[in-house]
Amino acid sequence: MNYLLVGLVTLVVLVGLIVGSIKLMSSLPNSLKNISLFLERLPGIGEKTANRLAFFLLNLPDEDLKEFAENVATLKLKTKLCKKCFNFTEDETCEICNDQKRDQSVTCVVETVLDLLSFEQGRIYNGVYHVLHGKIDPLNRMGPEDIKIRELISKIKDQKSKIKEIILATNPDMEGEATAMYIKSKLTGLRVNELKITRLAYGLPMGANLEYADYMTLKKAIEGRNKF
Amino acid sequence: MNYLLVGLVTLVVLVGLIVGSIKLMSSLPNSLKNISLFLERLPGIGEKTANRLAFFLLNLPDEDLKEFAENVATLKLKTKLCKKCFNFTEDETCEICNDQKRDQSVTCVVETVLDLLSFEQGRIYNGVYHVLHGKIDPLNRMGPEDIKIRELISKIKDQKSKIKEIILATNPDMEGEATAMYIKSKLTGLRVNELKITRLAYGLPMGANLEYADYMTLKKAIEGRNKF
Secondary structure: OHHHHHHHHHHHHHHHHHHHHHHHHHOOOHHHHHHHHHHHOOOOOOHHHHHHHHHHHHOOOHHHHHHHHHHHHHHHHHOEEOOOOOOEEOOOOOHHHHOOOOEEEEEEEEOOHHHHHHHHHOOOOOEEEEEOOOOOEHHHOEOHHHOOHHHHHHHHHHOOOOOOEEEEOOOOOHHHHHHHHHHHHHHHHHOOOOOEEEEOOOOOOOOOOHHHOOHHHHHHHHHOOOOO | OHHHHHHHHHHHHHHHHHHHHHHHHHOOOHHHHHHHHHHHOOOOOOHHHHHHHHHHHHOOOHHHHHHHHHHHHHHHHHOEEOOOOOOEEOOOOOHHHHOOOOEEEEEEEEOOHHHHHHHHHOOOOOEEEEEOOOOOEHHHOEOHHHOOHHHHHHHHHHOOOOOOEEEEOOOOOHHHHHHHHHHHHHHHHHOOOOOEEEEOOOOOOOOOOHHHOOHHHHHHHHHOOOOO
């Protein structure tokens, strides 16, 4: 009897919430509603934030909105992947690959363009990149053939003389590790002479607090300790 | 000497950060950079989030992007303020004001359309609204004449027979309170017969924990206690 009551109450609350959210949307005019619904599809943006952003757009100058609209409409037409490293570009190859000052013999393999941007932000790396556009992730049905591993291998085969080092800079999580392991096994299988394969160092992040560090990080930090 | 050193280091770090962020942007093609820079202007969206959103747009279907661009370009043209309550609308008056089932004798005064949507979400209110589009906030140079107070007063003067109750639903913060006080003094100055002016109840929010409640809320909850 009690279960039935709890079930009924839950049902009523759920129906209320659904009806409520339909009602919420219906109070907005279509011009705002459509924009809000689109923004809600973006990652990390919920219904309230989408509404707030749509209202904010209303306060911007008309020419700015028109320019933004133009940019959005032509985005997919203009943006291509660099033929060499698969970074985003408007030309055939990206600015980084075109830069003659960069060391073309070192290639840093990253999962996404956002990772590439993190390296670029610090000006800490002067080689070139290879963007995988994903990681091996069986749970989400991403296999080795779904990301740009084949292209990396054929690049190394083709330009045997140029690439001397591959830095595997996939994320230090389960899928990133698996991706790095897979690429390493493929590359060693090629038996290319003098190809160095490296991985980013593990350890404590700068400014970290030992008290709050997880034990896996501490383990890696001890294992990888250096002469001081 | 030490101060000079600290100053120098700070300068170097600052220059590094500025150069770094210029560098970060320059690694992106213009098509993405422009969209990212626009999104950065929206509230609560920083540089990294803007990049992530711009990259996400790249993965959406072309027709969806075109439709969104069209909506953004025509947003300001299509969206107007309701002549009665200043809610957003595409027509002369909004859906809420047009709804004959709503009680036109009760008007709820809110600061923003987002506040109006919060009431609508719960279907807890069946009257109409008056959106002020702001609050009295001298620090940000917003006076009584910058928000829709004059319009509220002339509405009450005009339709003396219709409006019987004004619910002041401005936020329970300093500026919201000041706005409510100001409107109350203006309305009582009108000496309209039988006009009830009310304010939202203060107290503990539902699901709150007494342990974490601030003392002002507790004070209001005790002052406003009801027979149980």
